Amino acid sequence: xxxxxxxxxxxxxxxxxxxxxxxxxxxxxxxxxxxxxxxxxxxxxxxxxxxxxxxxxxxxxxxxxxxxxxxxxxxxxxxxxxxxxxxxxxxxxxxxxxxxxxxxxxxxxxxxxxxxxxxxxxxxxxxxxxxxxxxxxxxxxxxxxxxxxxxxxxxxxxxxxxxxxxxxxxxxxxxxxxxxxxxxxxxxxxxxxxxxxxxxxxxxxxxxxxxxxxxxxxxxx
Ligand SMILES: Nc1ncnc2c1ncn2[C@@H]1O[C@H](COP(=O)(O)OP(=O)(O)OP(=O)(O)O)[C@@H](O)[C@H]1O
Ligand SMILES: [Mg+2]
Numbered sequence: 001x002x003x004x005x006x007x008x009x010x011x012x013x014x015x016x017x018x019x020x021x022x023x024x025x026x027x028x029x030x031x032x033x034x035x036x037x038x039x040x041x042x043x044x045x046x047x048x049x050x051x052x053x054x055x056x057x058x059x060x061x062x063x064x065x066x067x068x069x070x071x072x073x074x075x076x077x078x079x080x081x082x083x084x085x086x087x088x089x090x091x092x093x094x095x096x097x098x099x100x101x102x103x104x105x106x107x108x109x110x111x112x113x114x115x116x117x118x119x120x121x122x123x124x125x126x127x128x129x130x131x132x133x134x135x136x137x138x139x140x141x142x143x144x145x146x147x148x149x150x151x152x153x154x155x156x157x158x159x160x161x162x163x164x165x166x167x168x169x170x171x172x173x174x175x176x177x178x179x180x181x182x183x184x185x186x187x188x189x190x191x192x193x194x195x196x197x198x199x200x201x202x203x204x205x206x207x208x209x210x211x212x213x214x215x216x217x218x219x220x221x
Contacts, residue, residue: 018091022046023053023099036060038161039070043102052088056096064096070161071096076168077160080134086127086156103156105148111195116153118196123155125188131157137180138163141187186211 028042031052040058044051054074056067075098081087092099108124111117124147131138139162140146146159164180166173189208192200200208 018046018049018051018099020092020094020097020099023051023092024097028053034058037063037066039067044099050102051091052100052102054098054100059096067096071098074098074160074163077136077163077165080136080165081131081160084127084130084134086123086130086154088156088158100158103148103150103158105150105154105156107144108147108149108155108191108195109144111149116149118199119153120149120155121192121195121199123153124191127155127157128184128188132181132184135167136160136163136165137177137184138187139180139183141184142190147191182211 023044023046026044026046028044030040030042032039032041034040034055036059038059039054039056042053042055044053054071056071059067071093075090075093078087078090078098078100082090088103089101090098091101108120111120124141128138128141138146138157138160140159141157143159146157148156148158150156164176166176166180169176186208189200189204189211192204193208
């Protein structure tokens, strides 16, 4: 089991480093093949320990500067969240690569109809409030692969590829914040509704209905 050092909010976390050369030298198990515009993701075994290698070097060579930017960007976002239990630890960073603690969880959607569903939906809401308090908006939580739940019912957020930290955008960030908050709120309401509709308040149900109607690409118009 990996020790999970957490740092008080706003301070730089104590990183549990792994040797990048060792990680890159191991064959990995493919989790996501990557494409010309997105990274490959692998699970790599370091002895008993499993880590996640997110590798933007597999992107098209002519996109190398973009690959570097995306890797740094995601590492920076993770860096803002290292004080939170519900986000994987960053174990190492390098040129267009990011090594993360592996979360021993499975996608949240498997909890549908399970008695732990309501607790997970409520835990997700708390986690989202915490990442917002840390100045990060996830933006891609509607995707079930990006929310993992362990057998003990702990909920984790992963994949901050499309996340934003409005503080990085200067005054524009102030405009971005409410929209970003609403996008994440919508995802939380969607999950609460899918997993345990009984936990939605009347106001939340109304908001969900309004947001559903606002989505021009929604199904069953
Ligand atoms: N820290 C982690 N712990 C456990 N599994 C992980 C972790 N990070 C990534 N994964 C697994 O790898 C998959 C792909 O990783 P991630 O979502 O970060 O990359 P991505 O480029 O956004 O890929 P995709 O577009 O397929 O979501 C995840 O859906 C998840 O199954
Ligand atoms: Mg993903």
